[in-house]
Amino acid sequence: MAYKPKTKVWLKGQFESIIKITELTWKFVIKLEKNFKYQAGQYVNIKVDGITRSYSIASYDSGKNSFELLIVKLDGGALTTLLFGKVKEGGSLEVEGPKGKFLLPESIDSDLFFICTGTGLAPFRSFLDLIKQKKIVHKNIYLIFGTRTRSDLLCYDEMLEWKKDIKGLDYIPVLSREEWEGASGYVHEQYKNIINDTDLTDPIFYLCGWRNMILDSRRNLKDMGFDSKKIICEIYD
Numbered sequence: 001m002a003y004k005p006k007t008k009v010w011l012k013g014q015f016e017s018i019i020k021i022t023e024l025t026w027k028f029v030i031k032l033e034k035n036f037k038y039q040a041g042q043y044v045n046i047k048v049d050g051i052t053r054s055y056s057i058a059s060y061d062s063g064k065n066s067f068e069l070l071i072v073k074l075d076g077g078a079l080t081t082l083l084f085g086k087v088k089e090g091g092s093l094e095v096e097g098p099k100g101k102f103l104l105p106e107s108i109d110s111d112l113f114f115i116c117t118g119t120g121l122a123p124f125r126s127f128l129d130l131i132k133q134k135k136i137v138h139k140n141i142y143l144i145f146g147t148r149t150r151s152d153l154l155c156y157d158e159m160l161e162w163k164k165d166i167k168g169l170d171y172i173p174v175l176s177r178e179e180w181e182g183a184s185g186y187v188h189e190q191y192k193n194i195i196n197d198t199d200l201t202d203p204i205f206y207l208c209g210w211r212n213m214i215l216d217s218r219r220n221l222k223d224m225g226f227d228s229k230k231i232i233c234e235i236y237d
């Protein structure tokens, strides 16, 4: 039988709300006209004015045909210039997906490391929202989030709140360009310290964000003796 390429299915949707989280990172809540189901950690392709880009879903599926995205504005970026300019609440877009295999294990018998920079937080917010809402049994979770300054901290108050509800969640924000009461430097020092100081249960490492951080973390973890099957990556560029 002749090979038939899969046709892409684009669903119609609306920007239900647009919320400024920091100066450069906004939360876009998207509502679809049709039934839309997804798993925590997946991503979608969105199309606005003919421009298509991928974004990790930052929420968990509460069955309302809607989802949240955390998007950072890039200077001169084709789609983000539209999203942070012309696009308004109530405006329309098209969505393809959900896609991707950046997923939690079926049962969580391992300690989990969620290591990210910037909007790489998005799929981890989705995982944590799911764990919190569905009261999913888990081991220890280390959320290590790197960014430049205090004003770039995404969802900081929210994560501090979620830490109270999610037993065993350690939230470690790290600033690379500012001294503050929390950790300073890069994410690498933080996971290395935890690994060296803690008796971990068969840890799984999830890495999300821009290429350099992921490749460096992956190499460090492999050098520390962890199997590449336990290092799961979502690269944004």
Ligand SMILES: Cc1cc2nc3c(=O)[nH]c(=O)nc-3n(C[C@H](O)[C@H](O)[C@H](O)COP(=O)(O)OP(=O)(O)OC[C@H]3O[C@@H](n4cnc5c(N)ncnc54)[C@H](O)[C@@H]3O)c2cc1C
Pocket: 043, 053, 054, 055, 056, 057, 069, 070, 071, 072, 073, 074, 076, 077, 078, 079, 080, 081, 119, 120, 122, 210, 234, 235, 236, 237
């Ligand atoms: C699976 C997946 C999930 C993603 N999830 C998210 C998400 O949740 N949130 C999010 O904000 N982005 C996410 N991205 C990135 C997103 O798809 C776009 O690449 C980004 O929004 C830039 O699009 P643009 O059209 O504005 O810029 P473009 O016009 O495509 O790019 C401008 C230039 O900047 C470079 N570039 C892209 N991103 C960066 C960056 N952060 N820093 C420096 N240079 C960069 C590009 O390589 C390009 O050369 C994801 C990408 C993938 C593949």
